[in-house]
Amino acid sequence: MTDARLLRDTFSAIGILIDEATFNLTPENINLRAMDPSRVAMVDFFWPKTVFDEAAEGTGFQYECDQPQKICVNLTELLKLLRRTSKEEAVEMSLNPETQRLQISITGKYNRVFNMPTLEPQEEEVPTPKITFKVQAKVTAYGLRQVIEDAQLVSDHVRIEADTEKLVLNATGDLMGATIELKKGSDALLELQTQEPSKATYSLSYLSEIIKAASATSEIATLEFANDMPIRIDFQQPKEGKLTYYLAPRIEVE
């Protein structure tokens, strides 16, 4: 970790689903859980303080928070600023308790300080979906991204199926179709545990946006699903960090 790209990429991955982000800050960690406006997908993000410590070894961004608080920012606007960071630059964000404005300092080749307003935090607590998953598959984030791009060539939704030996993705469009197979032992599929053969269908536009953005932060992803249940995609993060998505299934109409 030599620059603030992890911060930028992680916030981008959250920003796929939401424009206004309410973060919970505690002395030990920063976390967020939110659904997109259509309530089809959810992101669950958690970074312990230690993620920042490791980053600090590079060029130094640290995390300090003396008391638990919520802060809501327009993520779209914040990301515009964060995208201005280039390699080996450090970012410092601090909240002015008096003006309730967020100050973003980017230091490196030259120094600049941005400030932006914060918003009224959202009080809604998003619960954890209650799902008993029957399939767990560990894949490379790169492989997952490729698979989804393949499927997207032919359709806007994909059926994911698993038995004990393989994971199969079926996409059927108006004209074309695709079948993508990941067998146990193939390069992209690292592990597969199937308690019960299962299948479910998901929107490819959500899947591709989530996977594209989140795979910038991670090399390994774990998929979990069950028959007609939401899919959970967990992108492995440094330290004890967590970046997880839930996506509601499409129910196929007879």
Add this chain to the structure above:
Amino acid sequence: MGVNLKPLVTKIEVDLPSLAGKSVAIDAYNSLYQFLSIIRQANGTPLKDKIGRVTSHLSGLLYRTSRLAEMSIRVAYVFDGKPPSLKNREIKRRVKTRKEATRKYEAALARGETGEAFIYAQATSRLRDYMDQDSKQLLTLMGIPWIQAPGEGEAQAAFMTKRGSTDFCGSQDYDSLLFGAPRLVRNLTISGRRKLPRKQIYVDVLPEIVMLNKTLNELHISHKQMVDVGILVGTDYNPEGVKGVGPKKALDLIREHGELTDSLLESLVGNSPKFDFAQIRTIFLHPKVTSSYNLKWSKPDIEASIDFLCKERDFTEERVRRALGKLEKGIEESRSKTTLDTFF
């Protein structure tokens, strides 16, 4: 009428596409009245079939529901049951208003003033028994769920939204909030264009969302206190409210005193007749509702709908067929979309 909380609530204007994938429990009578009031010819005559039965409400139900379905918005209609007896005064008042309007409408027509006639005609809308019946019949044919509320339709719609069965309550009245609807959407069945009263001017009307919690947080009051504010302003159960007390004054009073009490009411109305605020409060806080309802959107029965609308009620087949086509496609698409709420 509904309670006037407009100056107090926080509303967000949205466009229809942003409501895609959502389900809405619509106060059926509230929208039927809107259809009856708006869907009229230039001189104020409602749409009618060959034998003189009004069909404005059917036209509204068909085209508006199809339009919403096309946007992947699923609606269910909740019909009023027996209103609480406290509402009788308000109902009588409405009958009187309607009679007056009818007289003025006829007079204006006789004078040949169609513009004037249209204005009065809008206030003559009356929901007759056959309209209730054929609205339900049409919805069944269209595959759209409708629910018979035991009491007020708005209370039932609020209850369903509170339980998460639907995402929004759909009504023009703010009463839904008093009944505890967490999310209210207004202007859903009329958005598009609306004619300004007494002017040949049309304005764009966008759906408005009101979040109960957000409103309460911003007003720093509880839901129960909001009900008391509503009672002071005047509800369907005490239409006059307290003379000289508008929404803002009512809010100040409840904030100051915490709640509506006998002595507070006494100090406000003096010797004028009082209303039973405790009973009204109960109507809002513990309304008569049912948890046995079925929200299932199914494929429209296109041929049977056409038989009913075109053969019996003289609609134009081509237009009906087009609307039903949109409805069928939309329902199919929205059924395939689920939200995470189902899995919490």
